[in-house]
């Protein structure tokens with residue numbers, strides 16, 4: 367691996383979700399003046415993973431040929447659309463695929479090292495690419511900077527290569543809203559959320575009781591909803607409600623990135639978890655290491671006492 | 676019609692993994708192993724698809740269900756479990772050359788296995804519980820040049836037109852409805868169904884169902900293309916993420932901690 371700065375591409379307009387600002391911050395860490403590749407359905411036709419991967423791949427490959435000696439890093443925000451087509455892009459380019467990175471640095475020899483979460487954020491891994499081209503997706507919330515980085519000077523609109531037919535590999539039949547519900551989580555001032563740690567449908571009441579005592583809405587992590595312990599409309603996170611209450615109490619929630627994406631803007635976060643290493647604690651303003659089945663009823667009891675209930 | 680399901684055996688997420696002394700992997704020894712959660716949903720979805728055909732057409736043209744897993748000897752237990760749930764056959768990709776692969780290497784090997792069986796539809800998990808690359812099924816699809824969708828939350832098979840209707844989750848509370856021609860690869864999101872439990876009868880039957888072991892030679896893949904040799908990334912270190920940066924840790928038994936927390940919340944005018 368050479369010490370030379372890599373050729374860095376950042377890729378824009380790839381579905382909704384987290385934006386490309388963080389890819390720009392990450393590009394700065396690589397010390398490069400990045401090029402921006404813009405994907406646009408007006409030029410490429412309706413999105414499909416195969417077409418987007420091929421069109422972008424052709425552009426990246428020609429850029430790498432033009433700068434023979436350098437390595438190439440392609441940075442994309444880790445949106446649902448990117449997670450779908452970026453592995454395919456890496457496959458086409460014979461690149462190292464490093465999904466949802468949360469950090470980057472150089473090792474003693476100047477080689478690039480990327481950091482990413484594994485085992486559902488229980489551990490983090492340091493990964494070394496073994497290819498000249500690297501496709502990395504950037505985890506939302508991982509790269510921030512007070513200054514807004516200057517926009518890339520070189521902007522390239524991605525086009526269909528002349529020899530490629532824009533034949534989407536799949537047909538879009540339509541879009542529909544996922545089931546909406548009557549729970550007013552987005553506007554709530556206080557939320558108590560039940561995580562998988564509550565342990566079962568018959569035990570969600572410990573969270574519900576605390577919510578009632580705090581005059582809070584009841585939230586849920588995704589597994590709680592997936593297991594049918596609470597209806598979908600309670601779900602907080604990247605595929606549920608995005609909330610920012612004054613007070614957020616997480617009971618038995620580990621703190622996965624998808625959950626944090628939905629609630630990290632809360633003013634005061636309280637976490638109760640038996641695992642002192644649970645990632646939620648690094649975000650929590652107040653953390654209690656303990657069994658929620660002891661702590662939550664104790665809180666509920668004290669609150670009810672105060673209210674004279 | 677043949678449906679393939681790719682399942683990965685992963686460490687039980689409730690267990691606390693221990694980092695090996697070398698610092699670059701977790702200790703396999705005292706772990707308990709389970710089928711990754713999305714993959715259980717993919718299995719269940721495949722079983723439901725087969726049952727739907729059985730009901731409609733009285734068992735004629737019932738799709739065959741084949742389960743695939745790449746990994747060491749312990750993986751056989753996961754495959755037996757899938758057989759007990761109702762899968763017809765199992766294929767175990769077992770070869771020393773498969774060790775240490777990433778999504779590119781494992782996806783290539785799995786693609787060869789899926790192709791060898793001539794699967795019309797492949798279901799996999801959206802994201803493994805251990806590595807969480809969300810990439811292996813895309814590599815299977817890309818290697819075979821098949822249509823692909825990630826984060827699928829509903830599947831309907833239309834055998835007559837040789838296609839599937841799949842619903843894909845988008846951000847912001849929207850879903851997209853897609854039609855993909857077979858052969859196709861779908862990566863299934865967790866929680867889309869309630870995975871069944873194996874019956875005693877199923878467990879007994881599983882012992883007699885075929886479980887084939889395949890290596891590089893049988894799949895016609897170059898050992899240099901799979902495992903560590905074929906991987907494009909290498910894990911240099913694993914560690915417990917720093918949990919610093921958090922706020923106040925409140926100690927004491929439940930009653931004391933609860934009282935102290937409420938005092939803080941009161942001071943912050945949150946009650």
Ligand SMILES: Cc1cc2nc3c(=O)[nH]c(=O)nc-3n(C[C@H](O)[C@H](O)[C@H](O)COP(=O)(O)OP(=O)(O)OC[C@H]3O[C@@H](n4cnc5c(N)ncnc54)[C@H](O)[C@@H]3O)c2cc1C
Nearest residue numbers: 561562563587588603604605606618619620639640641658
């Ligand atoms: C594309 C995608 C979208 C997703 N969207 C979302 C989303 O919108 N929202 C979401 O929440 N997740 C989402 N997820 C899932 C996410 O990755 C995690 O799996 C999930 O957030 C974990 O939920 P959890 O913290 O409740 O469960 P776990 O991670 O299993 O954590 C349970 C926690 O409870 C603790 N615990 C156990 N028993 C007790 C006890 N008695 N007392 C106290 N603590 C206890 C444990 O120590 C553990 O930390 C998504 C995943 C994907 C791939």
Ligand SMILES: Nc1ncnc2c1ncn2[C@@H]1O[C@H](COP(=O)(O)O)[C@@H](O)[C@H]1O
Nearest residue numbers: 681682745799800802803808809810811
């Ligand atoms: N070793 C493996 N054997 C079988 N299937 C696998 C293997 N690795 C990954 N998969 C499949 O690919 C999905 C996504 O894995 P990953 O790309 O690691 O997130 C898993 O849920 C499995 O369905």
